[in-house]
Amino acid sequence: MSKVTGDNEKHPLDAYLRTERLPHIWCPGCGCGLVLSCFIRSLLKSGLNLDKVAVVSGIGCTGRVAGYIRLDSFHTTHGRAIPFATGLKLANPELKVVVFSGDGDLVAIGGNHFIHAARRNIDITVLCVNNFIYGMTGGQLGPTTPLTARSTTTRMGSIEEPFNIPYLAAASGATYVARWTTAQVRRLEKAITEALLKKGFSLVEVISPCPTYYGRMNKQASGLDTMKYYRSNSVIKPDIDLKYADIKLNGQIVVGKFVDIERPSIPNL
Amino acid sequence: MPEGKYLAGEFFMSGDEACAEGAISAGCRFFAGYPITPATEIAERMSQRLPEVGGIHIQMEDELASLAAVLGASWGGVKAMTATSGPGFSLMMENIGLGLMTETPCVVVNMQRGDPSTGLPTLTGQGDMMQARWGSHGSYRIIALAPNSPQELYDLTIRAFNLSEKYRLPVLIMSESATAHMYEKVVIPPVSEIEITPRRKPTASPEEYLPYKPDSDLVPPMANAGDGYRFHTTGLTHDERGYPAMSAEAQDKLIRRLVEKIEKNRDKIIELDEDGIDDAEVVVCAYGIPSRVSFRAIERAREEGIKVGMLRLITVWPFPEDRIRQIAGQVKAFVMPEINYGQVVLEVERCTGGMAKTIPVPHMGGGVHTPELILDAIRQAVR
Ligand SMILES: Cc1ncc(C[n+]2csc(CCOP(=O)(O)OP(=O)(O)O)c2C)c(N)n1
Ligand code: SF4
Numbered sequence: 001m002s003k004v005t006g007d008n009e010k011h012p013l014d015a016y017l018r019t020e021r022l023p024h025i026w027c028p029g030c031g032c033g034l035v036l037s038c039f040i041r042s043l044l045k046s047g048l049n050l051d052k053v054a055v056v057s058g059i060g061c062t063g064r065v066a067g068y069i070r071l072d073s074f075h076t077t078h079g080r081a082i083p084f085a086t087g088l089k090l091a092n093p094e095l096k097v098v099v100f101s102g103d104g105d106l107v108a109i110g111g112n113h114f115i116h117a118a119r120r121n122i123d124i125t126v127l128c129v130n131n132f133i134y135g136m137t138g139g140q141l142g143p144t145t146p147l148t149a150r151s152t153t154t155r156m157g158s159i160e161e162p163f164n165i166p167y168l169a170a171a172s173g174a175t176y177v178a179r180w181t182t183a184q185v186r187r188l189e190k191a192i193t194e195a196l197l198k199k200g201f202s203l204v205e206v207i208s209p210c211p212t213y214y215g216r217m218n219k220q221a222s223g224l225d226t227m228k229y230y231r232s233n234s235v236i237k238p239d240i241d242l243k244y245a246d247i248k249l250n251g252q253i254v255v256g257k258f259v260d261i262e263r264p265s266i267p268n269l
Numbered sequence: 270m271p272e273g274k275y276l277a278g279e280f281f282m283s284g285d286e287a288c289a290e291g292a293i294s295a296g297c298r299f300f301a302g303y304p305i306t307p308a309t310e311i312a313e314r315m316s317q318r319l320p321e322v323g324g325i326h327i328q329m330e331d332e333l334a335s336l337a338a339v340l341g342a343s344w345g346g347v348k349a350m351t352a353t354s355g356p357g358f359s360l361m362m363e364n365i366g367l368g369l370m371t372e373t374p375c376v377v378v379n380m381q382r383g384d385p386s387t388g389l390p391t392l393t394g395q396g397d398m399m400q401a402r403w404g405s406h407g408s409y410r411i412i413a414l415a416p417n418s419p420q421e422l423y424d425l426t427i428r429a430f431n432l433s434e435k436y437r438l439p440v441l442i443m444s445e446s447a448t449a450h451m452y453e454k455v456v457i458p459p460v461s462e463i464e465i466t467p468r469r470k471p472t473a474s475p476e477e478y479l480p481y482k483p484d485s486d487l488v489p490p491m492a493n494a495g496d497g498y499r500f501h502t503t504g505l506t507h508d509e510r511g512y513p514a515m516s517a518e519a520q521d522k523l524i525r526r527l528v529e530k531i532e533k534n535r536d537k538i539i540e541l542d543e544d545g546i547d548d549a550e551v552v553v554c555a556y557g558i559p560s561r562v563s564f565r566a567i568e569r570a571r572e573e574g575i576k577v578g579m580l581r582l583i584t585v586w587p588f589p590e591d592r593i594r595q596i597a598g599q600v601k602a603f604v605m606p607e608i609n610y611g612q613v614v615l616e617v618e619r620c621t622g623g624m625a626k627t628i629p630v631p632h633m634g635g636g637v638h639t640p641e642l643i644l645d646a647i648r649q650a651v652r
Contacts, residue, residue: 020512051495051497052495056341073500074344074371074503075501075505076367079333080364083334083335084338087338087340087343087345090325090327091341095495112331267325
């Protein structure tokens with residue numbers, strides 16, 4: 001018979017978290033924590049030596065991951081996580097270097113670094129949490145905000161086409177590209193594990209709720225509403241022409257593993 | 270390190286090449302850069318030399334990325350450098366701040382050219398001296414060295430690496446186009462005779478290691494990624510654990526330490542080259558290429574019977590405040606030639622506190638002063 005003890009309050013992944021820093025900054029219903037726990041489970045499954053794994057983040061709500069995970073971790077400048085990771089990986093090729101950051105960080109201010117890292121095929125893994133908005137600064141338009149979606153800087157709806165991140169990554173030369181939402185945890189975990197073990201530039205895009213800003217302004221009042229939306233609108237289409245994997249406001253979300261190819265990478269030529 | 274890959278002996282080389290060789294001698298094994306005149310030859314030489322000594326050169330997509338990669342490489346345990354000119358230096362300001370805040374040793378070379386903006390790509394200038402001091406936002410102290418010959422570019426590049434490891438910060442080499450492209454004799458000593466400051470590694474166990482707990486000289490020991498310490502580092506204000514700490518108290522403690530680790534070690538950092546100051550009425554204060562023109566002007570002034578001394582700033586930042594104050598008490602005036610409208614002269618003026626005149630000799634860039642220009646200022650000073 002099991003008794004309820006203080007120990008039951010310990011999370012099985014506590015050993016990999018800087019628990020002394022909890023509670024974290026994320027809002028209730030935010031997807032960031034879920035992606036972090038998927039990432040840790042994937043790390044454990046991958047069999048990588050955790051002393052040789054380094055996490056690099058830029059700035060944003062997602063960027064705070066670097067501060068919660070109990071690994072060598074770097075919280076850098078906005079947009080510069082990928083070039084920082086590039087230097088770290090080249091200096092010590094023994095390391096598995098993972099960039100964990102938001103869509104604004106990675107494809108707006110850091111967009112140039114993103115395409116060039118994919119082009120060079122630098123051997124790093126990039127986890128991009130895409131919540132369609134700038135969370136940290138309070139809900140402004142991001143490079144992924146769907147056309148007509150509202151944000152605090154597009155009150156009448158965005159007039160810009162967003163980036164389709166898997167399409168961008170594949171066109172730039174990434175060797176592994178997958179997209180899942182936070183409603184497909186097992187598939188997401190499998191994708192992250194594969195990405196971690198892939199030689200070359202691997203990217204996993206995670207469509208993730210930001211109830212506080214994106215949800216509230218776009219008719220998904222709670223994190224749960226957003227999860228329901230993901231469940232009923234995700235379609236698995238690994239073979240799709242990525243041009244058609246764009247995401248419209250409250251529209252279909254194409255998910256799957258889209259790219260898994262071999263190509264000489266740096267520094268493993 | 271493969272045998273015979275270090276150069277030793279006498280060479281005829283450009284300032285850019287000497288700088289690259291200084292980096293190799295100092296143990297630099299990573300270079301990330303973006304081509305720009307007049308610093309490109311540093312990248313070109315590093316791209317050849319680094320693979321020979323087991324290092325890595327990478328050409329990045331811009332200077333934001335170049336310095337970010339250098340910081341990353343430094344945390345990977347490798348001495349790292351980048352080189353640029355004004356336009357790229359402007360882009361590096363963001364990550365100079367990250368380097369200062371996270372206390373990341375590295376070297377940034379700025380071969381200054383005519384300015385502002387794209388300015389005079391192939392012609393010389395010194396307009397980035399205040400940017401070097403204040404260009405990244407915030408309160409901080411920086412170290413900037415100003416060589417005046419290819420030989421000194423070699424020597425000071427080694428010193429820059431040593432200072433960056435000792436005090437844990439990006440160290441700037443503020444040279445200029447004229448020296449970058451000047452060919453002169455450069456003497457490279459045998460590698461065994463070169464003094465190298467190793468990285469200060471933690472002695473505490475991973476469980477006890479506090480990445481931002483300083484030693485008595487206010488500098489904390491540094492673990493590299495992959496050493497098993499599982500540390501965190503951030504550009505946010507942080508405590509000794511390296512964790513973000515959003516309070517005025519944490520800010521006060523951290524920023525004071527970052528400033529004081531340089532302030533309290535000024536005497537060890539500042540290097541000056543002095544001549545004939547003891548009985549001087551006038552002192553020419555210069556750094557970089559104008560110092561070489563000044564020697565000729567001083568010679569001629571002495572022939573005219575003027576007692577003139579020379580104070581050459583080899584370290585510009587931190588600024589030698591105490592020495593300037595001392596000299597100000599015994600001379601009539603400072604004459605300061607710079608290839609800008611007057612930047613470091615403002616510091617001289619501040620330190621003299623009205624005790625001596627300061628006479629700027631500005632040159633807008635694209636060339637160097639004639640000795641006559643400086644001589645005229647010396648004559649004016651004793652009038
Ligand atoms: C150079 C610079 N510009 C702007 C900011 C302010 N800023 C912080 S986070 C952020 C956007 C974050 O959005 P995203 O990357 O999508 O991450 P999220 O917060 O949504 O997870 C911005 C603009 C900054 N820190 N640095
Ligand atoms: S603002 Fe949005 S992204 Fe940021 S923590 Fe809250 S829910 Fe998450």
